[in-house]
Amino acid sequence: MILLTPGPVQTSPEVPAAAACDIAPWDREFSPEYAGIRDAVREIAGGKPGEHATLPLQGCGHFMVEAAVRTFVEPGAKILVPNNGQYAERIARLAEECGRMPVVLPVPDTRGVTAEEVAAALAGDPAITHVGLVHSETGSGIVNDPAVVGAAVRAAGRRMILDSVSAFGALPLDIAAMPECDAVLFTSNKCLEGLPGIGFAVCPVERTRARRGQAGSWCFDLGDVLWHGENKGWGSFRFTPPVQALRAFGVAVEAYRREGGQAARLARYQENMRILRDGAVALGLRPYLDTAHQGPIILTLHEPDLAGWSLQGFTDALKRRGFLISNFHTTPTPSIRIAAIGANTPEVMHRAVSAMGEALQELREVRAAA
Numbered sequence: 427m428i429l430l431t432p433g434p435v436q437t438s439p440e441v442p443a444a445a446a447c448d449i450a451p452w453d454r455e456f457s458p459e460y461a462g463i464r465d466a467v468r469e470i471a472g473g474k475p476g477e478h479a480t481l482p483l484q485g486c487g488h489f490m491v492e493a494a495v496r497t498f499v500e501p502g503a504k505i506l507v508p509n510n511g512q513y514a515e516r517i518a519r520l521a522e523e524c525g526r527m528p529v530v531l532p533v534p535d536t537r538g539v540t541a542e543e544v545a546a547a548l549a550g551d552p553a554i555t556h557v558g559l560v561h562s563e564t565g566s567g568i569v570n571d572p573a574v575v576g577a578a579v580r581a582a583g584r585r586m587i588l589d590s591v592s593a594f595g596a597l598p599l600d601i602a603a604m605p606e607c608d609a610v611l612f613t614s615n616k617c618l619e620g621l622p623g624i625g626f627a628v629c630p631v632e633r634t635r636a637r638r639g640q641a642g643s644w645c646f647d648l649g650d651v652l653w654h655g656e657n658k659g660w661g662s663f664r665f666t667p668p669v670q671a672l673r674a675f676g677v678a679v680e681a682y683r684r685e686g687g688q689a690a691r692l693a694r695y696q697e698n699m700r701i702l703r704d705g706a707v708a709l710g711l712r713p714y715l716d717t718a719h720q721g722p723i724i725l726t727l728h729e730p731d732l733a734g735w736s737l738q739g740f741t742d743a744l745k746r747r748g749f750l751i752s753n754f755h756t757t758p759t760p761s762i763r764i765a766a767i768g769a770n771t772p773e774v775m776h777r778a779v780s781a782m783g784e785a786l787q788e789l790r791e792v793r794a795a796a
Contacts, residue, residue: 428770430751430778432564432592432724433615434622435768437678441620444677445670456669457661459676464660466679470618470688471610471628472600479634481627481651484667487591487613489646490625491558492520494587494609496641497634497648498556501525505556505587506547508539508570511563512756517589521558524642529554535563535757537719538570541578548582556585556608562593562723564763565756566714569597569721572604580606592616592723595682596692596767601628608633609648614671617691617723619769620678623671695722698766698775705779706764709786714761723767729760734789737762743785749778 429436449456464480471478483489495517499505505526507518510533518528531547533539539559548554557579562569572588579586586607590599594612601610610628614620627648638649645665654664685691699722703713706727714726729735740762741753755761766775 427745428749428774428778429768430749430765430770432752432763432765432767433613435615435619435765436770437619437621437674438681438769440681441674441678441769445621445674447670447673449669449673451663451667451669451672456673457659459661460663460672461659461661463672463676463679464655466676467612467626468628470595470682472602473628474602477631478601478628479631479652479655481629481634481648481655482663482667483625483627483646483651484623484665485625486622487589487611487625488516488520490591490611490613490627491517491587491589492524493641493646493648494611494627494629495521495526495558496524496643496646497637498585498587498608499526500555500640501642502527503556504529504551504554505558506531506544506551506554507558508533508544508560508575510535510537510539510568510570511560511565513560513563513565513589513591514558517558517560528558535566535568536715538568539575541574544575545578545582548578548584554584556587558587559589561588561590561597561599562721564592564724565726566761567721567724567726567763568715568719569593569723572599572607576604576606580604587611592767594618595688596695596722598688598692605630614675614678617695617767618675618678618682619767620675621671623668624675692722694771695766697772698722698770699725701772701775701779702764702766705776706782709779709783711762714757723765725764725766726755726757727762727764729762730786732786732789734792739789739792740785743788744781747781747784749781
């Protein structure tokens with residue numbers, strides 16, 4: 427089965443194979459392996475040794491977002507959330523439920539937020555201390571540019587938390603050039619093509635060190651994760667990690683380097699997206715986004731006006747042909763989401779488009795026979 431989902435994503439065979447062993451996470455042979463992973467992802471983020479640290483937690487991207495909000499936004503303080511998709515909505519909910527005050531900036535889910543919109547919102551409310559930005563919204567497929575938004579945040583003297591879960595490793599990012607950024611958040615899956623199970627934050631050391639104990643949660647305190655690394659060693663985890671997923675992630679990072687890093691991975695995903703989008707249009711499907719706003723991660727399509735159509739029926743028909751897509755949508759109107767990421771090639775995308783055509787024809791024939 428080939429995964430065309432936003433996550434988990436398709437992996438290369440050597441990645442899950444690396445997890446097929448028993449490992450003790452505190453074994454001295456594994457500690458350097460884990461420390462090397464932390465160095466590698468800091469480098470991908472553009473972080474500098476001694477100035478930035480990789481701070482992992484067990485779990486998913488939402489865990490990392492909550493940890494960053496708890497660690498860097500003071501209880502009762504305001505965080506501006508440009509809302510152009512479901513994952514921005516989730517930042518707002520996570521902030522509210524941990525005692526922070528989200529200020530939602532409505533933005534259409536068909537384009538990225540602009541620097542001018544963010545600047546105006548910050549100017550209108552001096553009490554806002556942070557902006558919580560989703561880098562790539564997998565609800566619709568749009569991209570918010572952290573460099574553009576970050577410049578507005580920096581000019582206003584505020585801070586930024588960047589949810590880069592579905593973008594990290596593919597879209598350009600340089601945290602060293604973003605002094606306003608308290609945290610870049612991502613996971614072992616998605617564009618780095620590892621197994622799910624580990625979340626990461628890359629954060630400035632001094633800012634994080636000063637905020638230890640603010641989170642109101644031992645588990646979600648990134649300051650405490652930093653303290654542990656500095657005092658117990660960078661190859662040590664505070665609590666038992668999904669260590670097999672860590673080892674598999676190390677293999678995925680090596681594959682990322684061999685492919686050519688961020689530029690090469692983005693180029694492959696862009697070609698995947700071109701094939702998917704052009705193929706879908708040729709099949710009569712209508713993209714949710716204009717070409718100018720289409721990111722390289724997720725293709726979202728309006729559900730077709732087809733008698734007998736159901737998203738689950740389409741999903742099942744594709745699955746019978748060896749492809750799995752999401753069987754739910756996260757846009758205000760019904761849609762189809764197909765991922766261009768994962769360890770998939772342009773050749774796989776051509777096969778996926780053919781399978782989509784066959785699946786649509788199958789639904790038409792079933793309806794005609796009813």
